[in-house]
Amino acid sequence: EKVFSGFSKTRENLAVVDELLLYWNLADTDRVLDELEEALLVSDFGPRISFKIVDGLREDILAGKLKSGSEIKEALKRSVLQLLTSKGNKSDLQLGFRKPAVIMVVGVNGGGKTTSLGKLASRLKNEGVKVLLAAGDTFRAAASEQLEVWAERTGSEIVVAEGDKVKAASVLSQAVRKGKEQGYDVVLCDTSGRLHTNYSLMEELVACKKAVAKVIPSAPNEILLVLDGTTGLNMLPQAREFNEVVGITGLILTKLDGSARGGCVVSVVDELGIPVKFVGVGEGVDDLQPFDAEAFVNAIFS
Numbered sequence: 001e002k003v004f005s006g007f008s009k010t011r012e013n014l015a016v017v018d019e020l021l022l023y024w025n026l027a028d029t030d031r032v033l034d035e036l037e038e039a040l041l042v043s044d045f046g047p048r049i050s051f052k053i054v055d056g057l058r059e060d061i062l063a064g065k066l067k068s069g070s071e072i073k074e075a076l077k078r079s080v081l082q083l084l085t086s087k088g089n090k091s092d093l094q095l096g097f098r099k100p101a102v103i104m105v106v107g108v109n110g111g112g113k114t115t116s117l118g119k120l121a122s123r124l125k126n127e128g129v130k131v132l133l134a135a136g137d138t139f140r141a142a143a144s145e146q147l148e149v150w151a152e153r154t155g156s157e158i159v160v161a162e163g164d165k166v167k168a169a170s171v172l173s174q175a176v177r178k179g180k181e182q183g184y185d186v187v188l189c190d191t192s193g194r195l196h197t198n199y200s201l202m203e204e205l206v207a208c209k210k211a212v213a214k215v216i217p218s219a220p221n222e223i224l225l226v227l228d229g230t231t232g233l234n235m236l237p238q239a240r241e242f243n244e245v246v247g248i249t250g251l252i253l254t255k256l257d258g259s260a261r262g263g264c265v266v267s268v269v270d271e272l273g274i275p276v277k278f279v280g281v282g283e284g285v286d287d288l289q290p291f292d293a294e295a296f297v298n299a300i301f302s
């Protein structure tokens, strides 16, 4: 399976769990759980979640509910799955019934927004959805051209800014109007991603959201935050900020084919209470997959 082939480091870090649990006995519980917690920490689960998981296991062991290493391992996998799915397991896009549905992607530069949007266009087209792309990253010079390449590759129509000083909000609003007038099913909106600490980016994103809602009050239907999986726990502060300012409805975690550490997927879902909708597993057109929490857990604890 290509989907979670990239977590070799995580798998390596967590392989110690099997060794630990193989020789587990009740008297050894504290030491084993300490080492298990350490393995979770180095896999980027973060201190709070690592503690929470291990504490739950300890309770169940002491209560006599877990009696063997393999039962502990299964309980560990269950608790990670629970963390990933407790705040809603809705990985499908929520597009409502009013057409066109509007999906915005947001996130810092280099995270994989434009690429993910292109791959998403391809997925939707394959499902027979009529897609319009909107080049809302008017800040990064090459972003529009990059999205135009994806439009060509996927056979999608695209709306780009005409002229230099056109605001992102006006490109998106124009695209949504066109989408409405010409019977499109979905408008996919790219946005700018210059440094997230730059207040004006957040202002711009809010303006984009408002501009879209002015054309269709129920839009945007989805605001997907694109996060680079290789940045590990560093993704948390930026994710929080985007969520506070624009309100994120789902996550796209990219570059999971690389050196991503699996634990941060769990951390970010737990911290934000927002489901992962898609994962990026490569640069090709088919390398955006719906997130399958169970497959993910099986992959990192394989």
Ligand code: GDP
Pocket (backbone or CB within 6 Å): 107, 108, 109, 110, 111, 112, 113, 114, 115, 116, 193, 226, 254, 255, 256, 257, 258, 279, 280, 281, 282, 283, 287
């Ligand atoms: P943006 O600035 O957020 O729009 O980021 P881009 O879409 O331009 O992506 C930045 C770089 O990351 C590009 O070279 C992409 O090809 C690459 N990239 C995006 N998603 C993935 C992924 O899932 N896996 C890999 N390996 N590379 C990716």
